[in-house]
Amino acid sequence: MNKTDRQLAIMLELQRNRVLRAEDLASLFETSVRTIYRDIHALSEMGVPILGAPGQGYSLMKGYFLPPVGFSAEEAVALLMGTDFIEQRLDGDYGSVTKAARRKIEAILPEPVRGESTRVRETMRLLHAGEPVTSWKEKDYLGQARRAIMERRKLRISYLKKMPEADGNRKSVREVAPYGLVLVQGNWILIAHCDLRQEIRHFRLSRMAELTVLEERFLIPHGFNLNNYRPPEDRHERVLVKANPVIADKIAETCHFYMESTEERKDGLLVQFLVRQPEELLPYILSWGGDVEVLEPESFRLRIREEAEKILKRY
Template sequence: MNRIDRLTAILIQLQGKKIVKASEISDRFNISLRTVYRDVKALQEAGVPIGAEAGTGYYIVDGYHLPPVMFSKEEAAALLTGEKLMEQLSDHSNRKQFSFAMEKIRSVLRGSEKDYLESLDENIAVLRVRPTHLEDDNGFPNRFLTDIQQALGMHQVISMEYFSFQEEVATRREVEPIGIFHMSGYWHLIAWCRLRQGYRDFRIDRIRKLNVTSSYYKKNSRISLQEYLEQKRSKPHSGEQPQIVKISVDANMMRFMREQKYYFGLMEETVKGDQTELTFLTSSVGYIARWLVMFGSAVKILESDELKTAMQALVIELKEHYL
């Protein structure tokens, strides 16, 4: 990337966040901090109102905006792929909002980019494991993701009616959201539940009613999503709360796992010699155990005593069944 392109990209990066650290710019463009300082100074000398806070980072003074951004064909294709993913992996609310955003993006594309997208549109598909109609039955609207994102961003309390399949009962909850994540085909909300006085994992497609209240909570009074997930890695687990499991698989068996591994909440995959280590975040140890048993001794469990116990029970069950 030449310097002119880099200066433009740095300006876009600065407009994308309230504060941008010099180290973030350095890491993104693989340049030294000294080069970052020179580039920012060059932008300031060109008339861009960039402010700096000692020990914090750079910011664009309020009121300054770039002219409309143009997209390359490759960037436009990446956005189209994102739209396909959103259509299948998000809920009704987010699909609608992303569709509006894509209309705005298409409106600023040059004619050649529009033609390029149209030629790609019918040749890119994202297929679902579960039929969509199964998710929309039984009074679960599946349209709350946008509201939850608003509550997360504004630190607002959520009031909702939640149905637990484990207890087979619907309860009214007031929760303080700390994060959302997508796992095994479902969106999950992690929040501090005022009813249970603890952090809980709520499947968003099990929410029947939801309202973002006018009450606010202090962000610093709750842990972050990453801290929550790290605690789940190091503490015992129970019920439907998600937990970390880690396995090592013989390299020659990996071709048989292929896309299946993503359905069980794959978080990380690392090749180590003739072994591949896989880390999953799963809410059902029994479910993943029944999948792993087919691979026999080619799988070694590195983390989760609960998974080891579940595997042992399955092996005994199979042995007794075939005696």
């Protein structure tokens, strides 16, 4: 970033934030504090009303605003493709405003920049190959959950668990305090504190049969930050598989989340998976057919054999 761009960026940051220290700006723009001091001095000489408070930082004089900022073709493409993504993946409320935002962005672009950004966008397209499409029902639940999070209201959900209980039942009704929403590999996940389990749990919106916003309110625990949140590791079951090396790329593409290690041997590729329950791998193992063999655990090996026998009887 050259000096002129950095000084403009400093003004934008000061307009966006009330007070910023020179150290914060230096870290943000990956430069020295001394350089920031020189930039602030140069901006002040140009008439930008920057106030400095010892020990606190810099701020813009109240009431001062920068004139509208133009976009380069690359910046316009980034913004417009961002609206495409939001329209595809977020709920209806955002779906409608993204169209308005797209029109406003295109309206303020100079004709040469608009034409260049159009040409660039024609060479790129957002696709989600292999990822599930966000259904209208899921978008509806997403909107309700998003508003419940903002209003700090609890939710009651009817949820189909991935793996059934011992009695074969998959359906569960929970009351939860929603903390946030995360898009993982095309699936919206609700991060919430479950009243039943008394801990943070993850609920996939696509598995919800019903969702109701309750009147009961809740408080998010002090210090919880969705951006810093990392779920505890709960995968403790190991599955060892011998595979034909020719499908190594297929295994890596479809099961990279579960993969722990691979080892090439003369008789095949050894792949070790780490899962919550071996049955999580069942559809993948079956889809790889005769190119894989489960070695451990023996119970899962027998489970694969049972499924193979059922398939054989069908044919």
